[in-house]
Amino acid sequence: MRFRLPAPALRAGAIALLGAALTAGCATPARYDYSAFKESRPASILVLPPLNSSPDVAATYSMLSQVTLPLAESGYYVFPVSLVDETFRQNGMSNAAEAHQVALPKLREIFGADAVLYIDIKQYGTSYALISSESRVTAEARLVDLRSGQVLWKGAASASSAEGRSSSGGLVGLLVTAVVSQIVESSTNRSHPIAGITSQRLLTAGMPNGILYGPRSPRYKTDGNTAP
Known part of the structure; x- marks a missing residue:
């Protein structure tokens, strides 16, 4: 036996679901506990060679x-x-x-650093599709x-060569844009500069839920620092 709701009830339920979806989409990320x-x-940071979870062997040293x-x-x-990497080798x-x-x-005994930074590269490289390559x-x-x-802190960041990319002219425009982007992506190493953008977003102080300013920064607060 199928249970059917009256039309007004269906409309009310749909409105409620839409409202919940909009609320979830606009939710503010929880503030990081600093x-x-x-x-x-910490005043000094030891950066270990990043783990590479991507299929591109160049990812570790690019980042x-x-x-x-x-x-x-x-x-x-x-x-x-480079000296840290050579020490490990x-x-x-x-x-x-x-x-x-x-x-x-x-690590503390060998390098004398205050903190160590572990990085894991989840994505690195170019993907090709009919109307979108990045x-x-x-x-x-x-x-x-x-x-x-x-x-002390955890974070994640991502960057893409497709950011800000736009096209006009409907499907033809999309296909032209796709062809051009594929030529550019395949003829140049676009992933390396994109890795630089990711690194900036991930490790620049002052970003939302990012790392705090260090003691060498003029924005560092000696009373315990301030969270971004």
């Missing part, structure tokens, strides 16, 4: 080469990433997964205090 970060006040600038501009001393750790397994006290880089990061072992 209490551990403010208590720790690693572009993390220093946003962190330094945010007010932190960043251990030279000289000690028999030739990939990022092995470096990520090193115990926190050992290079996209998505990464997650976790900052851990090397003195206490506490997680």
